[in-house]
Amino acid sequence: xxxxxxxxxxxxxxxxxxxxxxxxxxxxxxxxxxxxxxxxxxxxxxxxxxxxxxxxxxxxxxxxxxxxxxxxxxxxxxxxxxxxxxxxxxxxxxxxxxxxxxxxxxxxxxxxxxxxxxxxxxxxxxxxxxxxxxxxxxxxxxxxxxxxxxxxxxxxxxxxxxxxxxxxxxxxxxxxxxxxxxxxxxxxxxxxxxxxxxxxxxxxxxxxxxxxxxxxxxxxxxxxxxxxxxxxxxxxxxxxxxxxxxxxxxxxxxxxxxxxxxxxxxxxxxxxxxxxxxxxxxxxxxxxxxxxxxxxxxxxxxxxx
Amino acid sequence: xxxxxxxxxxxxxxxxxxxxxxxxxxxxxxxxxxxxxxxxxxxxxxxxxxxxxxxxxxxxxxxxxxxxxxxxxxxxxxxxxxxxxxxxxxxxxxxxxxxxxxxxxxxxxxxxxxxxxxxxxxxxxxxxxxxxxxxxxxxxxxxxxxxxxxxxxxxxxxxxxxxxxxxxxxxxxxxxxxxxxxxxxxxxxxxxxxxxxxxxxxxxxxxxxxxxxxxxxxxxxxxxxxxxxxxxxxxxxxxxxxxxxxxxxxxxxxxxxxxxxxxxxxxxxxxxxxxxxxxxxxxxxxxxxxxxxxxxxxxxxxxxx
Numbered sequence: 117x118x119x120x121x122x123x124x125x126x127x128x129x130x131x132x133x134x135x136x137x138x139x140x141x142x143x144x145x146x147x148x149x150x151x152x153x154x155x156x157x158x159x160x161x162x163x164x165x166x167x168x169x170x171x172x173x174x175x176x177x178x179x180x181x182x183x184x185x186x187x188x189x190x191x192x193x194x195x196x197x198x199x200x201x202x203x204x205x206x207x208x209x210x211x212x213x214x215x216x217x218x219x220x221x222x223x224x225x226x227x228x229x230x231x232x233x234x235x236x237x238x239x240x241x242x243x244x245x246x247x248x249x250x251x252x253x254x255x256x257x258x259x260x261x262x263x264x265x266x267x268x269x270x271x272x273x274x275x276x277x278x279x280x281x282x283x284x285x286x287x288x289x290x291x292x293x294x295x296x297x298x299x300x301x302x303x304x305x306x307x308x309x310x311x312x313x314x315x316x317x318x319x320x321x322x323x324x325x326x327x328x329x330x331x332x333x334x335x336x337x338x339x340x341x342x343x344x345x346x347x348x349x350x351x352x353x354x355x356x357x358x359x360x361x362x363x364x365x366x367x368x369x370x371x372x373x374x375x376x377x378x379x380x381x382x383x384x385x386x387x388x389x390x391x392x393x394x395x396x397x398x399x400x401x402x403x404x405x406x407x408x409x410x411x412x413x414x415x416x417x418x419x420x421x
Numbered sequence: 422x423x424x425x426x427x428x429x430x431x432x433x434x435x436x437x438x439x440x441x442x443x444x445x446x447x448x449x450x451x452x453x454x455x456x457x458x459x460x461x462x463x464x465x466x467x468x469x470x471x472x473x474x475x476x477x478x479x480x481x482x483x484x485x486x487x488x489x490x491x492x493x494x495x496x497x498x499x500x501x502x503x504x505x506x507x508x509x510x511x512x513x514x515x516x517x518x519x520x521x522x523x524x525x526x527x528x529x530x531x532x533x534x535x536x537x538x539x540x541x542x543x544x545x546x547x548x549x550x551x552x553x554x555x556x557x558x559x560x561x562x563x564x565x566x567x568x569x570x571x572x573x574x575x576x577x578x579x580x581x582x583x584x585x586x587x588x589x590x591x592x593x594x595x596x597x598x599x600x601x602x603x604x605x606x607x608x609x610x611x612x613x614x615x616x617x618x619x620x621x622x623x624x625x626x627x628x629x630x631x632x633x634x635x636x637x638x639x640x641x642x643x644x645x646x647x648x649x650x651x652x653x654x655x656x657x658x659x660x661x662x663x664x665x666x667x668x669x670x671x672x673x674x675x676x677x678x679x680x681x682x683x684x685x686x687x688x689x690x691x692x693x694x695x696x697x698x699x700x701x702x703x704x705x706x707x708x709x710x711x712x713x714x715x716x717x718x719x720x721x722x723x724x725x726x
Contacts, residue, residue, distance in 0.1 A: 192691075241640050245705065261638055290637075300630050300638055308620055308642040310686075314679045315613055316701040318671065321678075324601075325608050331707040332595075333566055333605060335546050337613040339708060340645035346705035349698035356686045356694055366623065367683055371676070373626075374619045378672055381615075381661045386497075389661055393654035396621040400550065400651035402636040403644060 120281045121184040122147040127175050127197055128188035129153040129162040130348075131243060132214045134252025136186065137167035139285035142254045152178035153249070154189075161249040176204045184281070187213035187225065192354035195224030202228040210234040210274050216301060216351070218265045218294035220358035226267075234274035237265045239297065240287060241305075245346035258286035265294040302362035306355055307370060310363065312344035313352075425586045426489040427452040432480050432502055433493035434458040434467040435653075436548060437519045439557025441491065442472035444590035447559045457483035458554070459494075466554040481509045489586070492518035492530065497659035500529030507533040515539040515579050521606060521656070523570045523599035525663035531572075539579035542570045544602065545592060546610075550651035563591035570599040607667035611660055612675060615668065617649035618657075 124146040126133040140146040151168035152175045153159050163171045172178035179185045179201045187194055194213055215221045218237050229235040242260035262282040266275050279289045319330045356363055380388040429451040431438040445451040456473035457480045458464050468476045477483040484490045484506045492499055520526045523542050534540040547565035567587040571580050584594045624635045661668055685693040
């Protein structure tokens with residue numbers, strides 16, 4: 117594949133940045149990959165694994181001469197990093213980010229971006245419950261969505277070039293208005309994560325059911341919740357703090373619905389439960405057909421033993 | 422492997438019974454497998470697939486001469502089936518069931534079991550979101566738990582023989598008191614299922630986020646919920662109606678916890694969120710170590726495209 121950027125600077129070297137670097141190297145999409153991470157430990161790990169060509173002591177150093185700068189830090193840290201790098205950005209460079217919330221990032225980062233630099237926020241809908249420099253892998257973005265939320269009047273060439281990079285690492289690219297992005301994500305990601313965290317927390321508190329029982333018998337539904345609830349705490353704290361309104365809106369609807377089902381259980385209203393459970397089946401079919409999950413009878417999971 | 426039962430009668434021919442039949446045949450654990458299902462369609466499908474050696478027009482017919490009878494119908498249908506087969510059970514036979522709730526099955530089935538027949542309730546913690554005669558497969562129970570809740574004074578030889586069958590199909594077998602079983606399952610399975618059904622229902626109702634958006638972008642958390650929420654509606658209706666007390670207990674705790682997290686989001690209490698999310702990570706580690714899920718970075722799923 118042809119090179120898309122000459123010099124890419126990754127600010128933050130966790131799961132997403134690491135996976136981007138692995139994928140860009142494998143496909144020859146970047147001439148040079150410069151990296152910066154806040155801790156010594158992560159910088160050393162990235163250098164050792166070798167997914168960056170140069171590791172820098174500051175974000176300002178890392179972005180020098182880069183034609184693409186990727187902010188891959190928790191949403192709550194984006195503003196400070198943007199302020200730090202702003203004076204060092206090359207004219208004509210593109211700055212993007214990979215945060216899970218878009219309006220808050222635009223509000224925090226936007227004001228720091230100098231004239232002549234393109235700011236095109238983005239969000240890859242890909243990840244695992246792992247984090248840190250050792251968690252990345254080249255195929256993370258394959259057949260996953262990568263959403264762009266370019267501001268009105270964004271340079272079409274800059275947008276097309278960023279899209280080419282993301283398609284180059286295997287993603288399907290779509291554009292969206294930032295507020296709508298935040299609402300959609302509140303539904304398909306943020307609220308489900310909060311619910312999973314909550315359910316795992318409930319299991320953790322119970323005295324009559326032991327921890328070891330919860331762990332042993334987790335295969336029957338709870339297991340998927342624990343995987344979701346093992347995601348990076350810093351990242352998710354920032355998501356909920358910065359996508360507060362949409363998350364609280366969807367949470368309110370969720371609690372209402374839950375109370376209606378809870379009442380049906382209490383009153384023994386089997387018809388209500390049956391009808392509800394029948395409707396939810398249809399959505400699943402849509403997802404299978406859209407190719408976003410496997411239909412394998414064991415969920416495609418590796419079996420042990 | 423050695424034959425464990427001479428003649429096994431499967432009452433109900435869905436995912437669990439079908440998987441048992443496939444597994445018993447593959448491992449030579451049963452001499453003859455007789456089957457009965459309520460609908461013509463399912464009986465024909467089972468005969469066509471060939472996982473049973475004989476298909477019968479009534480449950481009473483199917484159990485004749487069987488030394489093991491497996492009730493594999495929804496929990497709410499167990500009592501009626503037990504009443505029907507009771508006069509036709511062979512002396513010394515074992516009757517078991519595979520229901521997800523145990524006390525309600527014991528209350529419904531127990532009174533019908535004649536003197537000289539062993540009733541040993543059981544529950545395999547295995548399944549997929551699929552149902553019906555075509556959904557079974559021989560490896561469903563491998564390295565999954567199969568819980569027995571034998572009544573006090575149960576015949577040790579009959580229990581050991583049933584255990585041998587379940588171990589023969591690849592399961593890990595444990596015994597448990599029925600009430601405790603129902604509480605544990607309310608935590609690891611029943612409440613998570615209700616929550617997943619609810620969240621998928623919320624997504625289904627929203628007008629500002631389209632169905633196609635929900636489906637397209639489901640990969641980021643919601644996907645696991647939809648899989649859970651695609652499970653058999655009849656089975657799950659019966660689970661909630663018959664494990665009402667434990668489910669309502671756990672649901673109450675869940676809502677309390679959720680409100681505390683919701684308040685933390687509203688108040689911007691990042692420390693509370695961070696601490697909560699850090700604690701839930703530990704449970705996940707335990708499950709990986711217990712071998713009940715894979716740690717593969719892509720969750721072991723098959724990739725398309």
